[in-house]
Amino acid sequence: MNPSSPSPDAGPRQRRKEARPQELLDAALTLFVEKGFAASRTDEVAQRAGVSKGTLYLYYPSKEELFKAVVRQNLSSLIAEGEEMASGFEGSSSELLSCLLKTWWERVGNTPAAGIHKIVLAEVRNFPELAQFYNDEVMVPADRLFSGCVQRGIERGEFRPMPLHEVALALMAPVIFMAIHRHSFGACPGQGAEVDPTLVLDTHLDLVLRGLEVRTPPPQ
Amino acid sequence: MNPSSPSPDAGPRQRRKEARPQELLDAALTLFVEKGFAASRTDEVAQRAGVSKGTLYLYYPSKEELFKAVVRQNLSSLIAEGEEMASGFEGSSSELLSCLLKTWWERVGNTPAAGIHKIVLAEVRNFPELAQFYNDEVMVPADRLFSGCVQRGIERGEFRPMPLHEVALALMAPVIFMAIHRHSFGACPGQGAEVDPTLVLDTHLDLVLRGLEVRTPPPQ
Amino acid sequence: MNPSSPSPDAGPRQRRKEARPQELLDAALTLFVEKGFAASRTDEVAQRAGVSKGTLYLYYPSKEELFKAVVRQNLSSLIAEGEEMASGFEGSSSELLSCLLKTWWERVGNTPAAGIHKIVLAEVRNFPELAQFYNDEVMVPADRLFSGCVQRGIERGEFRPMPLHEVALALMAPVIFMAIHRHSFGACPGQGAEVDPTLVLDTHLDLVLRGLEVRTPPPQ
Amino acid sequence: MNPSSPSPDAGPRQRRKEARPQELLDAALTLFVEKGFAASRTDEVAQRAGVSKGTLYLYYPSKEELFKAVVRQNLSSLIAEGEEMASGFEGSSSELLSCLLKTWWERVGNTPAAGIHKIVLAEVRNFPELAQFYNDEVMVPADRLFSGCVQRGIERGEFRPMPLHEVALALMAPVIFMAIHRHSFGACPGQGAEVDPTLVLDTHLDLVLRGLEVRTPPPQ
DNA sequence: CATGAATGAGACTTCATTCAT
DNA sequence: TATGAATGAAGTCTCATTCAT
Numbered sequence: 003m004n005p006s007s008p009s010p011d012a013g014p015r016q017r018r019k020e021a022r023p024q025e026l027l028d029a030a031l032t033l034f035v036e037k038g039f040a041a042s043r044t045d046e047v048a049q050r051a052g053v054s055k056g057t058l059y060l061y062y063p064s065k066e067e068l069f070k071a072v073v074r075q076n077l078s079s080l081i082a083e084g085e086e087m088a089s090g091f092e093g094s095s096s097e098l099l100s101c102l103l104k105t106w107w108e109r110v111g112n113t114p115a116a117g118i119h120k121i122v123l124a125e126v127r128n129f130p131e132l133a134q135f136y137n138d139e140v141m142v143p144a145d146r147l148f149s150g151c152v153q154r155g156i157e158r159g160e161f162r163p164m165p166l167h168e169v170a171l172a173l174m175a176p177v178i179f180m181a182i183h184r185h186s187f188g189a190c191p192g193q194g195a196e197v198d199p200t201l202v203l204d205t206h207l208d209l210v211l212r213g214l215e216v217r218t219p220p221p222q
Numbered sequence: 223m224n225p226s227s228p229s230p231d232a233g234p235r236q237r238r239k240e241a242r243p244q245e246l247l248d249a250a251l252t253l254f255v256e257k258g259f260a261a262s263r264t265d266e267v268a269q270r271a272g273v274s275k276g277t278l279y280l281y282y283p284s285k286e287e288l289f290k291a292v293v294r295q296n297l298s299s300l301i302a303e304g305e306e307m308a309s310g311f312e313g314s315s316s317e318l319l320s321c322l323l324k325t326w327w328e329r330v331g332n333t334p335a336a337g338i339h340k341i342v343l344a345e346v347r348n349f350p351e352l353a354q355f356y357n358d359e360v361m362v363p364a365d366r367l368f369s370g371c372v373q374r375g376i377e378r379g380e381f382r383p384m385p386l387h388e389v390a391l392a393l394m395a396p397v398i399f400m401a402i403h404r405h406s407f408g409a410c411p412g413q414g415a416e417v418d419p420t421l422v423l424d425t426h427l428d429l430v431l432r433g434l435e436v437r438t439p440p441p442q
Numbered sequence: 443m444n445p446s447s448p449s450p451d452a453g454p455r456q457r458r459k460e461a462r463p464q465e466l467l468d469a470a471l472t473l474f475v476e477k478g479f480a481a482s483r484t485d486e487v488a489q490r491a492g493v494s495k496g497t498l499y500l501y502y503p504s505k506e507e508l509f510k511a512v513v514r515q516n517l518s519s520l521i522a523e524g525e526e527m528a529s530g531f532e533g534s535s536s537e538l539l540s541c542l543l544k545t546w547w548e549r550v551g552n553t554p555a556a557g558i559h560k561i562v563l564a565e566v567r568n569f570p571e572l573a574q575f576y577n578d579e580v581m582v583p584a585d586r587l588f589s590g591c592v593q594r595g596i597e598r599g600e601f602r603p604m605p606l607h608e609v610a611l612a613l614m615a616p617v618i619f620m621a622i623h624r625h626s627f628g629a630c631p632g633q634g635a636e637v638d639p640t641l642v643l644d645t646h647l648d649l650v651l652r653g654l655e656v657r658t659p660p661p662q
Numbered sequence: 663m664n665p666s667s668p669s670p671d672a673g674p675r676q677r678r679k680e681a682r683p684q685e686l687l688d689a690a691l692t693l694f695v696e697k698g699f700a701a702s703r704t705d706e707v708a709q710r711a712g713v714s715k716g717t718l719y720l721y722y723p724s725k726e727e728l729f730k731a732v733v734r735q736n737l738s739s740l741i742a743e744g745e746e747m748a749s750g751f752e753g754s755s756s757e758l759l760s761c762l763l764k765t766w767w768e769r770v771g772n773t774p775a776a777g778i779h780k781i782v783l784a785e786v787r788n789f790p791e792l793a794q795f796y797n798d799e800v801m802v803p804a805d806r807l808f809s810g811c812v813q814r815g816i817e818r819g820e821f822r823p824m825p826l827h828e829v830a831l832a833l834m835a836p837v838i839f840m841a842i843h844r845h846s847f848g849a850c851p852g853q854g855a856e857v858d859p860t861l862v863l864d865t866h867l868d869l870v871l872r873g874l875e876v877r878t879p880p881p882q
Numbered sequence: 883c884a885t886g887a888a889t890g891a892g893a894c895t896t897c898a899t900t901c902a903t
Numbered sequence: 904t905a906t907g908a909a910t911g912a913a914g915t916c917t918c919a920t921t922c923a924t
Contacts, residue, residue: 263896263897263898264897264898264899265897265898275898275899276899276900276901279898279899279900284898284899285898285899
């Protein structure tokens with residue numbers, strides 16, 4: 003991949019080798035989202051990545067570790083990005099929250115990665131180690147990001163004083179719920195498809211941001 | 223159990239026999255909610271119902287059919303109640319929505335039945351038959367109920383005009399999400415337990431209902 | 443088996459069921475001795491016992507537990523028997539030791555059970571739990587039995603004072619070694635078969651018991 | 663490793679190459695003795711020899727062949743030494759036997775080489791080829807050596823007339839047994855460690871040699 | 883010669899389902 | 904109707920062996 007590599011071509015084998023982890027993660031994401039964690043077979047993950055079962059274990063020592071790697075690649079990185087965007091943001095807090103949620107929807111909610119939330123909510127109880135991992139790696143950072151934005155709004159006098167964590171949850175829940183929902187019923191034709199995600203998102207933002215706003219004191 | 227029991231009306235044995243299906247459904251609900259569908263063992267369902275594994279198959283021909291029966295019994299009855307309450311309601315639409323959501327939380331969200339939503343979202347993709355069923359029996363009625371309340375508010379001049387289904391979703395999502403969340407991470411100590419459900423519910427209502435309100439035109 | 447059982451015949455199924463554990467233990471002993479512990483497949487144990495693989499796990503929860511059961515049945519019981527014989531023995535200590543070793547040879551050394559010693563010596567290092575088990579269940583009791591007999595001889599003035607545990611080991615080692623040896627090379631025709639076990643045993647006893655004896659004090 | 667090395671006689675690389683088979687055999691011996699044949703991984707053998715797994719297969723076509731080579735190399739050299747010592751011995755036959763056994767213990771029993779006996783006894787049944795080899799190379803010469811010494815003692819009037827092969831076995835068994843035993847249980851703390859090998863050896867010799875002796879006629 | 887990524891058969895174990903009693 | 908012993912397919916993971924580089 004790197005043209006400065008000593009061997010100019012490296013051959014297909016070398017190229018394959020470097021791409022393996024990514025190919026495996028992609029295959030795993032697709033299958034986990036489709037069938038769930040427990041119902042996915044390591045055989046099939048490998049098969050979809052075009053390798054044998056043994057090769058999968060060459061890169062990831064267990065099914066659980068494979069799942070963690072999928073989570074890290076698809077969720078952890080996005081949260082970090084959001085944190086970065088928030089830290090340098092100049093506009094109003096409403097714009098910031100709106101921007102964060104819309105970005106999240108484009109980058110996660112509307113992609114296969116959204117299915118991860120479904121898996122976690124559904125199966126984490128049977129895999130306690132994953133619960134801890136997901137909490138540390140996803141839930142805590144996400145809460146911190148959104149709570150921080152709300153606090154920013156309150157401090158700047160844009161928002162009413164409100165409980166931070168609860169507002170953060172109220173902000174995130176509908177988009178996550180919609181993402182999960184589409185992943186569950188999306189495959190079933192004619193069901194739940196009648197709602198337009200963009201309209202739902204806009205409506206949700208319209209409602210909640212207006213609900214947050216300090217009501218410009220009418221002269222009364 | 224004792225055949226020498228001369229009690230009339232068939233005796234305890236007969237009563238047991240007739241109660242079997244219900245006992246099995248109860249045991250299955252508990253276990254499915256706790257572990258999920260795939261991770262629940264038929265052995266344990268039978269054991270919790272106080273019968274042998276063979277007996278389970280006498281009443282339900284497979285684990286899948288048992289699952290469907292559990293879903294049918296526990297979800298279908300929940301919607302009608304809300305519909306009834308809404309139809310005779312006299313107060314403001316905000317009060318109506320607030321009342322519906324709080325009641326739902328008490329009667330469903332905070333009980334084992336909430337776990338069914340988790341199961342369905344997680345596993346419906348592996349049971350296409352259930353998707354149709356869940357859509358018809360749960361999603362459509364729930365949407366109709368909440369959409370209707372929002373429409374009532376708009377018609378009575380309490381709420382701004384807004385897209386009905388999208389608002390309905392924005393209303394329901396956070397409470398369902400929270401219910402699911404508690405079922406997933408509730409068992410893990412110190413995780414997700416720091417949010418107070420009542421406070422979340424109040425905050426959510428505070429935000430969304432205020433967001434729905436027609437802003438009383440300042441000058442008038 | 444119990445004639446007072448309500449059903450006089452119980453049918454072949456019932457009879458099979460009661461015999462299962464014994465049939466499985468027999469099959470396991472044969473196979474373990476033939477191939478070793480690690481190289482024996484649970485499939486084959488079950489097959490030789492005439493049941494399916496699943497049935498094996500109905501009676502023994504793991505391969506290791508199956509092995510322990512084999513050891514218990516074939517070795518532990520014999521040692522207890524020897525202890526009993528020793529406790530009530532009236533004759534000389536030489537006769538007692540001679541009798542114990544000859545009995546051991548007949549009941550263990552010359553039967554498939556002797557192969558267990560081979561397995562343990564060879565593989566115990568890879569299964570630490572088995573090491574502890576075997577030590578507690580076999581080695582310690584066997585040492586106690588033989589040490590006790592030697593001590594009896596010394597106390598009664600038949601034997602010279604000697605270190606008990608070391609003599610016990612010197613007494614047991616050749617017969618165990620011979621048993622192992624026959625199990626290893628016994629299958630190979632014409633090898634190691636030229637020694638007559640009975641003659642070896644007699645010679646060993648002749649040597650060691652004479653070595654133990656208090657040399658009748660020559661008049662000096 | 664550095665190709666620019668101008669050192670004569672082929673340089674370190676060449677030396678490495680020629681030493682490979684020996685390094686592999688050494689690593690294999692260590693590992694086989696430690697873990698047994700089945701539980702040893704070819705990966706680890708190669709790693710301990712400082713080469714890759716593929717290289718191992720360049721020198722030995724399979725794990726079984728490697729095992730055979732290890733046994734062959736390590737057993738063949740062991741016997742000749744003892745024979746040499748015996749042939750020129752001048753003292754009493756008791757001293758000769760005592761010396762042989764003590765030397766064997768120092769040179770073999772107390773070293774990793776003793777582990778080979780454990781491996782052979784345990785696994786020879788799965789490698790019929792090895793049985794013949796072990797018999798010819800080890801058992802027959804060892805028996806010849808010890809039988810010869812006993813015969814020498816009888817001929818010189820030191821020992822009672824006794825069956826030669828059986829006495830030989832009675833002489834060798836305890837030390838071999840103890841050596842094997844230490845290799846099996848030696849790793850387990852507090853087990854079998856309570857016997858002092860030197861004391862066992864002395865006790866064994868004390869017993870058996872006294873048992874062999876012509877009882878010096880009391881009156882003289 | 884040497885490498886190490888890749889393979890795939892096969893190990894132990896689980897569990898939904900059946901059926902003789 | 905009720906039982907529970909029995910089944911065997913299928914799951915995750917290991918590891919001896921191969922082969923392109």
